[in-house]
Amino acid sequence: MPPSTRASAFAELAPFIEVPSPARWRRLLRRDVLRRLSGRAGLTCAAVVCAVALFGPLLAPHDPFAITGGSLGPPSAGHPMGTDALGRDVFSAVLYGARTSLLVATGVSVIALACGTTVGMLAGYYGGWIDNALMRATELFQVIPRFFLAIIAIALFGPGLDRMVLTLGLTSWPVLARLVRGEVIAVRDLDFVRAAEAMGLPGSLIVRRHLLPHVMPSIVVALGLLYGQVLLLEATLGFLGLGDPGTISWGMMAAQAQGFLRVAWWLALFPGLAITLTVLGVNLLADAFSSARAVQ
Amino acid sequence: MHTVNRRFILGRLLQVVPTMTVILLISFLLIHLAPGDAVFTVAGEHGDAAYYAFMRHRFGLDQPLPRQFLTYLGRVVNGDLGFSYVYGRGTLGVILERVPATLLLTGTALAIAVVVAIPLGAVAAARPHGAQDVGISAFALALYSTPAFWVGQLAIIGLSLRLGLFPVQGMTSAGSGAAGWPHAWDVARHLALPAMVLAAQEVAVLVRIMRSAMLDELPRDHVRTARAKGFSAMQALVRHALPRALLPIVTIIGARVGHLIAGAAVVEIIFGWPGMGRLLIASLQSRDAPILLGLFLVVSLTVVLANLLSDLVYAAIDPRIRVR
Numbered sequence: 001m002p003p004s005t006r007a008s009a010f011a012e013l014a015p016f017i018e019v020p021s022p023a024r025w026r027r028l029l030r031r032d033v034l035r036r037l038s039g040r041a042g043l044t045c046a047a048v049v050c051a052v053a054l055f056g057p058l059l060a061p062h063d064p065f066a067i068t069g070g071s072l073g074p075p076s077a078g079h080p081m082g083t084d085a086l087g088r089d090v091f092s093a094v095l096y097g098a099r100t101s102l103l104v105a106t107g108v109s110v111i112a113l114a115c116g117t118t119v120g121m122l123a124g125y126y127g128g129w130i131d132n133a134l135m136r137a138t139e140l141f142q143v144i145p146r147f148f149l150a151i152i153a154i155a156l157f158g159p160g161l162d163r164m165v166l167t168l169g170l171t172s173w174p175v176l177a178r179l180v181r182g183e184v185i186a187v188r189d190l191d192f193v194r195a196a197e198a199m200g201l202p203g204s205l206i207v208r209r210h211l212l213p214h215v216m217p218s219i220v221v222a223l224g225l226l227y228g229q230v231l232l233l234e235a236t237l238g239f240l241g242l243g244d245p246g247t248i249s250w251g252m253m254a255a256q257a258q259g260f261l262r263v264a265w266w267l268a269l270f271p272g273l274a275i276t277l278t279v280l281g282v283n284l285l286a287d288a289f290s291s292a293r294a295v296q
Numbered sequence: 297m298h299t300v301n302r303r304f305i306l307g308r309l310l311q312v313v314p315t316m317t318v319i320l321l322i323s324f325l326l327i328h329l330a331p332g333d334a335v336f337t338v339a340g341e342h343g344d345a346a347y348y349a350f351m352r353h354r355f356g357l358d359q360p361l362p363r364q365f366l367t368y369l370g371r372v373v374n375g376d377l378g379f380s381y382v383y384g385r386g387t388l389g390v391i392l393e394r395v396p397a398t399l400l401l402t403g404t405a406l407a408i409a410v411v412v413a414i415p416l417g418a419v420a421a422a423r424p425h426g427a428q429d430v431g432i433s434a435f436a437l438a439l440y441s442t443p444a445f446w447v448g449q450l451a452i453i454g455l456s457l458r459l460g461l462f463p464v465q466g467m468t469s470a471g472s473g474a475a476g477w478p479h480a481w482d483v484a485r486h487l488a489l490p491a492m493v494l495a496a497q498e499v500a501v502l503v504r505i506m507r508s509a510m511l512d513e514l515p516r517d518h519v520r521t522a523r524a525k526g527f528s529a530m531q532a533l534v535r536h537a538l539p540r541a542l543l544p545i546v547t548i549i550g551a552r553v554g555h556l557i558a559g560a561a562v563v564e565i566i567f568g569w570p571g572m573g574r575l576l577i578a579s580l581q582s583r584d585a586p587i588l589l590g591l592f593l594v595v596s597l598t599v600v601l602a603n604l605l606s607d608l609v610y611a612a613i614d615p616r617i618r619v620r
Binding site: 139143144145146147148149151152155156157228235239240241242251257258261262265268269272273275276280283284 | 311314319326327329330331440441442443444446449450453554558562565576577589591592595596
């Protein structure tokens with residue numbers, strides 16, 4: 001098995017991303033990321049989607065559940081993305097859908113971040129049998145097919161966003177844990193950590209003050225990519241009818257389009273486009289961030 | 297080719313046991329934590345009292361939990377994944393029937409992806425940040441950000457419905473009783489579009505891995521030596537850098553088998569391809585929990601074995617890998 005290096009920790013998520021080192025990554029975020037076309041494009045996409053998620057209901061011209069036009073009307077001035085089979089406005093539904101996607105992806109990321117950072121820090125900092133046990137557990141979790149696990153959990157427990165977030169979150173952390181562990185091992189024996197230890201600082205403080213800042217940039221990139229993946233997973237689960245039936249999601253809209261591909265292309269085009277632009281924005285940001293670092 | 301360290305192989309094989317045990321434990325816990333009587337989960341919701349009494353006894357549901365888990369383990373090891381009332385027979389049989397179609401789809405998609413992605417990645421790496429590289433990398437990132445069902449729906453709308461290039465649904469033409477070569481041609485025509493749609497996701501990942509692996513290899517001594525000895529840049533790239541850049545590809549293909557099967561499920565649903573994905577959605581609709589759990593186990597085992605296989609292949613072709 002390839003040894004658990006930084007590179008192989010990324011193997012599943014995105015082996016092509018170069019891991020940034022901690023050197024002045026705040027400045028890097030402000031200047032170097034935004035100087036890149038990919039960084040600006042990514043940030044624009046992400047900002048638009050966030051704004052829509054926050055203010056979508058205010059921006060929407062119609063109630064997405066109300067019948068406001070003819071059945072299966074093509075895009076027009078009153079309905080820029082057309083209407084669905086029941087005559088409901090697709091544009092309004094797309095605006096409402098952003099909230100669901102971001103809610104799920106953010107929830108999953110928070111869980112994965114908490115679990116992954118904790119496990120990786122403990123394993124990397126303490127080493128020995130703790131490292132061994134935690135990494136075996138991480139490998140076990142890494143092979144669980146999370147998409148199918150989420151399907152089973154939702155099928156058995158009934159549809160709902162909470163169980164979707166929980167199953168995806170609890171199966172998404174291994175990549176982060178392996179990454180954090182690798183980063184911590186790389187700096188654990190450097191002088192500044194040794195000095196902190198010699199001064200008698202407690203382990204928890206060393207981890208927070210000295211190790212976490214070094215790991216942060218890598219976490220940001222990995223988390224960005226994870227966020228994009230989870231957005232796609234959430235959309236796919238929604239497409240399979242496993243989302244919350246009372247909440248509008250882009251995946252659910254795409255599933256409803258499946259029956260009308262021959263007569264109403266707009267039903268399939270716009271929800272999918274919304275997902276793609278959102279995921280692309282997140283991926284572009286992560287990409288810009290890591291390549292800005294690589295040039296330095 | 298050298299002999300792979302025997303301890304490495306043995307150790308790696310033994311890892312499969314705890315991994316599968318944990319996966320079985322998760323599926324066992326899900327059965328018992330789910331609201332409602334566990335017997336509905338293993339036997340479906342459409343039986344009568346006598347049948348449930350029989351199944352309860354058969355799965356040992358009247359015994360304490362740890363004992364039940366052992367019974368469950370024993371059953372699964374013997375290939376008994378439960379009974380589907382909807383299909384009226386054992387779950388494993390129903391699932392295995394669907395494997396060939398899914399295997400044909402995923403295998404074809406993977407072949408397409410490898411054939412497309414390796415040259416693209418190599419071309420992109422030949423001149424980093426050149427026009428070709430920027431184009432190929434942007435294309436790969438865009439594909440990586442696209443949900444499979446959207447690509448599938450757009451492909452159906454554009455290529456099948458508008459242009460009539462491909463059949464819209466299914467694995468064979470309706471009512472076609474063809475056999476032999478005409479049958480194979482019919483299946484191939486139906487296979488082409490879903491396989492390309494499924495391949496798109498893999499192309500996105502493989503291109504970028506290939507590119508970064510090539511960028512790692514190109515500055516190395518053996519490539520520079522080849523150049524110094526008078527090989528052209530192209531020859532050095534193809535004959536000296538490319539073979540070693542293929543190593544990460546092996547790992548990634550192994551690590552992404554789970555994604556590939558999940559993608560196949562979606563593509564099958566969109567294109568009406570009669571594999572495990574169609575079975576999945578049908579079982580979701582009929583609330584056929586035994587089939588769903590069986591699918592989870594079969595997919596998990598496939599993922600575990602694929603990881604094992606890719607590790608072994610990697611160890612066999614990369615002499616640097618030893619026991620850790």
